[in-house]
Amino acid sequence: MKNTLIVFGSTTGNCEDYAHRIAKQLGVADVKNIADMTAADFDNYDNLILGTSTWGAGDVQDDWYSGIELLKKLDMSNRTVALFGCGESGSFPDTFCGGMSALYEAVAEQGAHLIGQVDASTYDYADSASVVDGKFVGLAIDIDEDDDKINDRIAQWTGQIASLL
Numbered sequence: 833m834k835n836t837l838i839v840f841g842s843t844t845g846n847c848e849d850y851a852h853r854i855a856k857q858l859g860v861a862d863v864k865n866i867a868d869m870t871a872a873d874f875d876n877y878d879n880l881i882l883g884t885s886t887w888g889a890g891d892v893q894d895d896w897y898s899g900i901e902l903l904k905k906l907d908m909s910n911r912t913v914a915l916f917g918c919g920e921s922g923s924f925p926d927t928f929c930g931g932m933s934a935l936y937e938a939v940a941e942q943g944a945h946l947i948g949q950v951d952a953s954t955y956d957y958a959d960s961a962s963v964v965d966g967k968f969v970g971l972a973i974d975i976d977e978d979d980d981k982i983n984d985r986i987a988q989w990t991g992q993i994a995s996l997l
């Protein structure tokens with residue numbers, strides 16, 4: 833595995849928790865909060881795994897607004913990027929995990945090689961800006977699902993991306 837950095841944006845700690853679970857599964861040591869980062873902190877990482885919770889109505893987590901400006905300064909052409917996000921399908925079925933779409937747009941525009949898309953038909957939701965051609969642009973984590981199910985999704989997803997990192 834090339835140098836890999838996991839970055840999360842999290843208001844109440846859920847996305848942070850999932851970031852660490854993903855790190856453990858992949859054996860990745862470097863996990864950072866986007867709120868504490870500068871553009872230079874992304875140097876020397878070939879792989880980025882970026883996660884956000886969703887707030888407002890399908891919006892990216894607050895700290896990612898300035899974080900996305902950092903992403904836009906990076907050369908993504910030789911980088912591999914995987915995305916993850918958490919949200920609640922029960923209370924927000926029409927904007928489920930929509931925040932991931934902002935990260936997707938930022939890195940796709942920069943020419944990153946995106947991996948880790950997930951079949952959206954395995955989720956119970958109505959609509960999401962993070963679905964492209966029937967797939968979530970990354971791992972969607974529904975905090976309304978049982979924790980065992982969430983851990984299964986994380987295990988399956990990390991298995992999907994591990995050999996590509």
Ligand SMILES: Cc1cc2nc3c(=O)[nH]c(=O)nc-3n(C[C@H](O)[C@H](O)[C@H](O)COP(=O)(O)O)c2cc1C
Nearest residue numbers: 842843844845846847885886890919920924928929
């Ligand atoms: C005011 C508010 C708005 C939210 N909006 C959405 C939303 O549009 N879509 C969604 O999937 N989840 C939404 N959520 C659920 C959060 O994404 C969820 O609670 C998440 O686990 C928070 O993660 P964090 O603690 O890492 O920030 C919202 C939660 C709150 C309190």
